[in-house]
Amino acid sequence: xSVLTQPPSVSGAPGQRVxxxxxxxxxxxxxxxxxxxxxxxxxxxxxxxxxxxxNRPSGVPDRFSGSKSGTSAxxxxxxxxxxxxxxxxxxxxxSSLSGxxxxxxxxxxxL
Amino acid sequence: xxxxxxxxxxxxxxxxxxxxxxxVSGGSIxxxxxxxxxxxxxxxxxxxxxxxxxxxxxxxxxxxxNSRVTMSVDTSKKQFSLKLSSVTAADTAVYYCxxxxxxxxxxxxxxxxxxxxxxxxxx
Numbered sequence: 001x002s003v004l005t006q007p008p009s010v011s012g013a014p015g016q017r018v019x020x021x022x023x024x025x026x027x028x029x030x031x032x033x034x035x036x037x038x039x040x041x042x043x044x045x046x047x048x049x050x051x052x053x054x055n056r057p058s059g060v061p062d063r064f065s066g067s068k069s070g071t072s073a074x075x076x077x078x079x080x081x082x083x084x085x086x087x088x089x090x091x092x093x094x095s096s097l098s099g100x101x102x103x104x105x106x107x108x109x110x111l
Numbered sequence: 112x113x114x115x116x117x118x119x120x121x122x123x124x125x126x127x128x129x130x131x132x133x134x135v136s137g138g139s140i141x142x143x144x145x146x147x148x149x150x151x152x153x154x155x156x157x158x159x160x161x162x163x164x165x166x167x168x169x170x171x172x173x174x175x176x177n178s179r180v181t182m183s184v185d186t187s188k189k190q191f192s193l194k195l196s197s198v199t200a201a202d203t204a205v206y207y208c209x210x211x212x213x214x215x216x217x218x219x220x221x222x223x224x225x226x227x228x229x230x231x232x233x234x
Binding site: 031032033099100101105 | 148157158173211212214217221222224227
């Protein structure tokens with residue numbers, strides 16, 4: 001059971017918009033620790049997608065956006081493309097555990 | 112461009128110690144604004160942070176693995192290492208090393224990552 005809870009899977013058709021939630025608690029997201037998102041394409045290492053809740057590293061399309069409110073955060077992907085099919089993970093810090101925590105991951109399927 | 116590369120045995124026997132090294136290239140391992148971390152991913156499962164180390168040697172470990180984990184750093188070789196003792200089949204995973212960027216006390220993320228190395232625990 002992950003400290004950060006994500007839906008196991010989401011899906012959408014090309015061109016659509018999907019969101020992936022990441023729910024935490026008062027010792028991580030609710031304690032004002034930032035959320036970061038990673039994309040893991042099949043057979044590859046995770047890649048940083050969003051840092052500091054809503055910032056995109058250079059090279060990440062603006063179709064990807066992040067938000068945070070209360071004890072939850074969300075990753076939105078607009079204009080879905082086949083190449084977006086991957087696993088997505090949220091990550092933060094937990095003060096109770098005194099360490100880094102990841103969500104369980106969400107598999108995005110582009111229909 | 113900063114790059115990280117994991118190395119170490121791909122097969123470890125149960126009860127023995129898993130040892131991995133990460134070599135940093137294209138940048139300094141002695142940066143003030145980052146740690147260096149290990150993350151693992153069992154086959155078909157999610158990511159689990161293991162531990163992180165600062166270039167000075169300061170460490171912090173996942174509490175669930177704390178009693179079995181040791182990290183070290185060799186700045187002259189631009190390498191940091193992981194030792195995980197008393198391994199079982201549950202420790203079979205792809206092990207990634209990554210730079211942990213620390214932007215603030217409340218904000219740390221991993222970028223870039225190494226390509227990962229599969230370590231299988233089996234007799």
